[in-house]
Amino acid sequence: DSGVTQTPKHLITATGQRVTLRCSPRSGDLSVYWYQQSLDQGLQFLIQYYNGEERAKGNILERFSAQQFPDLHSELNLSSLELGDSALYFCASRIGWATGELFFGEGSRLTVL
Amino acid sequence: GQQLNQSPQSMFIQEGEDVSMNCTSSSIFNTWLWYKQDPGEGPVLLIALYKAGELTSNGRLTAQFGITRKDSFLNISASIPSDVGIYFCAGGPNNAGNMLTFGGGTRLMVKP
Numbered sequence: 001d002s003g004v005t006q007t008p009k010h011l012i013t014a015t016g017q018r019v020t021l022r023c024s025p026r027s028g029d030l031s032v033y034w035y036q037q038s039l040d041q042g043l044q045f046l047i048q049y050y051n052g053e054e055r056a057k058g059n060i061l062e063r064f065s066a067q068q069f070p071d072l073h074s075e076l077n078l079s080s081l082e083l084g085d086s087a088l089y090f091c092a093s094r095i096g097w098a099t100g101e102l103f104f105g106e107g108s109r110l111t112v113l
Numbered sequence: 114g115q116q117l118n119q120s121p122q123s124m125f126i127q128e129g130e131d132v133s134m135n136c137t138s139s140s141i142f143n144t145w146l147w148y149k150q151d152p153g154e155g156p157v158l159l160i161a162l163y164k165a166g167e168l169t170s171n172g173r174l175t176a177q178f179g180i181t182r183k184d185s186f187l188n189i190s191a192s193i194p195s196d197v198g199i200y201f202c203a204g205g206p207n208n209a210g211n212m213l214t215f216g217g218g219t220r221l222m223v224k225p
Contacts, residue, residue: 002155033212043156043201043215056212090155099205099213100144104155 004105006091012111018079021108023091025072031097032074034066037088049074050097081112119202119216127224134219135186136202144205145178145185151198192223
């Protein structure tokens with residue numbers, strides 16, 4: 001158990017809909033990262049937050065947005081969903097903002113029908 | 114952007130055999146991390162390397178940070194069925210503000 005909690009574990013929705021994925025980082029970690037993993041693909045970095053502020057952005061679509069709240073949990077919002085958005089979405093956390101060891105949650109599997 | 118080439122893409126081995134996989138980059142990294150991902154689960158950190166030439170073991174796993182700082186390898190000795198999964202390398206760049214770059218993964222299958 002990494003200490004990173006993600007909900008929901010599974011989500012099935014229709015094209016055009018909007019969903020919110022939630023992440024609670026490990027106790028004491030200030031940085032939260034979001035990654036997307038499509039079927040049999042590697043991990044694509046989406047966005048990083050550190051202590052409530054956006055720190056870095058990767059290949060995140062404009063239809064996607066995220067935020068980190070004062071209690072350090074984070075949410076990833078995916079809107080106008082398309083079939084190609086079906087993927088595993090992982091949250092990871094670490095204590096600082098600089099690059100280093102990341103601890104991953106178990107992921108949220110999104111299926112868009 | 115930075116690219117990590119991880120090989121092999123997949124391996125099918127007999128239980129008890131040793132396994133070796135590696136990652137190479139065109140860029141220098143300050144950190145190399147190795148993760149294992151079981152089906153439907155999140156990646157779990159196996160070994161972290163922070164110094165060129167460093168050799169670190171975790172049970173039957175051994176990883177090395179290449180001297181050139183552009184490569185790393187992971188060895189698994191005496192494989193067992195529960196070693197099945199996808200192994201990812203990740204490189205941390207010189208600039209601490211930049212993100213980890215992940216390799217494409219090595220899918221390991223072990224035949225009992």
